[in-house]
Amino acid sequence: xxxxxxxxxxxxxxxxxxxxxxxxxxxxxxxxxxxxxxxxxxxxxxxxxxxxxxxxxxxxxxxxxxxxxxxxxxxxxxxxxxxxxxxxxxxxxxxxxxxxxxxxxxxxxxxxxxxxxxxxxxxxxxxxxxxxxxxxxxxxxxxxxxxxxxxxxxxxxxxxxxxxxxxxxxxxxxxxxxxxxxxxxxxxxxxxxxxxxxxxxxxxxxxxxxxxxxxxxxxxxxxxxxxxxxxx
Numbered sequence: 001x002x003x004x005x006x007x008x009x010x011x012x013x014x015x016x017x018x019x020x021x022x023x024x025x026x027x028x029x030x031x032x033x034x035x036x037x038x039x040x041x042x043x044x045x046x047x048x049x050x051x052x053x054x055x056x057x058x059x060x061x062x063x064x065x066x067x068x069x070x071x072x073x074x075x076x077x078x079x080x081x082x083x084x085x086x087x088x089x090x091x092x093x094x095x096x097x098x099x100x101x102x103x104x105x106x107x108x109x110x111x112x113x114x115x116x117x118x119x120x121x122x123x124x125x126x127x128x129x130x131x132x133x134x135x136x137x138x139x140x141x142x143x144x145x146x147x148x149x150x151x152x153x154x155x156x157x158x159x160x161x162x163x164x165x166x167x168x169x170x171x172x173x174x175x176x177x178x179x180x181x182x183x184x185x186x187x188x189x190x191x192x193x194x195x196x197x198x199x200x201x202x203x204x205x206x207x208x209x210x211x212x213x214x215x216x217x218x219x220x221x222x223x224x225x226x227x228x229x230x231x232x
Contacts, residue, residue: 009219016212023204030201031070034094034194035086041186045087045099052103052180053081058110065089072098074105076120081106093187097195100181101202104173107180113172119165122158129158137220149224153217160217163210170206174199 043051049063066072066082074081081102087095108116133156140149178196181187187195 009222012215012219012222013212016208016215019211020205020208023201023208027070027201027205030198031094031098034097034198035090035092037093037194038091039093039096039186039191040188041096042091043096043186044089044091045083045095046089048096048181048184048186049081049083049099049103051184051186052100053106055180055184056107056110058106061106063088070098072102074102074109076105076109076116093191093194094198096181096186097177097198098202100177100186100195101173101199103180104176105169107176108169108173113169115165115168115172119162119169122162122165126158126162129155133159133220137224140224146224153220153224156217156220160213163206163213166206167210170203174203 136152
């Protein structure tokens with residue numbers, strides 16, 4: 001147990017931990033800054049999302065308000081775009097950017113954006129893999145079963161794959177968001193750079209999550225590999 005939690009390979013995770021802390025600070029700070037600046041259009045996040053979907057001839061997606069802070073997401077199974085109160089009801093530059101980003105995911109779904117479809121397809125596998133990975137690894141280490149530990153590492157790789165696929169999906173959704181806001185006239189030319197900063201800050205959290213997953217996988221590979229050699 002001490003070897004698993006406090007072994008020297010923990011240092012591998014430090015870059016990801018620092019990046020995740022910075023990304024969290026950056027997104028909260030940037031969102032708060034541009035939440036205080038209202039868009040000239042006066043439209044709320046919900047209204048802009050609805051208009052963007054109409055601009056793309058998408059009429060079968062509901063837009064609902066959900067609880068929490070920055071809990072905005074698109075549910076492709078039920079075709080529901082859920083926006084947090086600070087986005088749904090606000091006409092700030094930050095709110096419009098986040099709402100347009102989530103509408104970008106709807107557009108990806110509508111037009112069959114391949115990375116989006118891949119991510120949606122592997123969600124169940126990634127969820128199960130992330131849930132089983134550490135129990136299998138721990139049981140394998142405790143019971144002296146290197147093969148079982150390796151199965152745990154393999155299960156965790158599904159979560160890593162999910163994070164890797166998420167990156168292009170999120171960056172593409174942000175690109176679609178900026179384009180939709182500009183083409184639709186929901187933001188002026190002077191407002192667009194500010195909203196882009198909000199989306200860039202949000203994207204950094206996905207970069208941090210991906211780096212964390214990759215480095216964690218590397219760490220688990222080192223642990224299971226060393227354990228396997230000791231039991232040969």
